[in-house]
Amino acid sequence: MRNVPTTALLLGLAGLIPFVWGALTYLNPGLANWGASALGPRFVGPYIQLAYGAVILSFxxxxxxxxxxxxxGARAAIGYILSVIPALWAFFMTGGGPVSAxxxxxxxFAGLLLLDMAFASWGLAPRWWxxxxxxxxAVVIACLAVGVFL
Known part of the structure; x- marks a missing residue:
């Protein structure tokens, strides 16, 4: 992680907040009640994770x-085609209830990681990517797993 630019690392870690918050409020009913009353019910538990997760896959x-x-050339065409998959996945696959979504x-996110690996192996992503x-x-999947498996 030493080679990751500080700003990219900090923004990436900050981007985990809705996933971690969702997991914490799923596990702690008191925190969920406070969060629902202070922020609104869509900002706790799996609901914040699902909405934010779809946004992040699109991003x-x-x-x-x-x-x-x-x-x-062909590599660019393949790259453009592959690049739309996460957004389309988020659009079509996040309905049907919180466990399914x-x-x-x-x-x-696991598929996105495979795409990240492909783009990195083609030399299109920075070395720290x-x-x-x-x-x-890993953190996103662990947090989503709280709502899916617990």
């Missing part, structure tokens, strides 16, 4: 699109 589609723009988000993505994805 990451844009990041991958940016990586694809660093190349040309949470499970689909877990698969979405994969260590950061591995950390962030």
């Amino acid at each position: 990451m589609s844009g990041v991958l699109w940016g990586f694809a723009s660093k190349t040309s 949470g499970t689909n988000l877990i698969f979405g 994969m260590p950061l993505r591995l950390l962030l994805t």
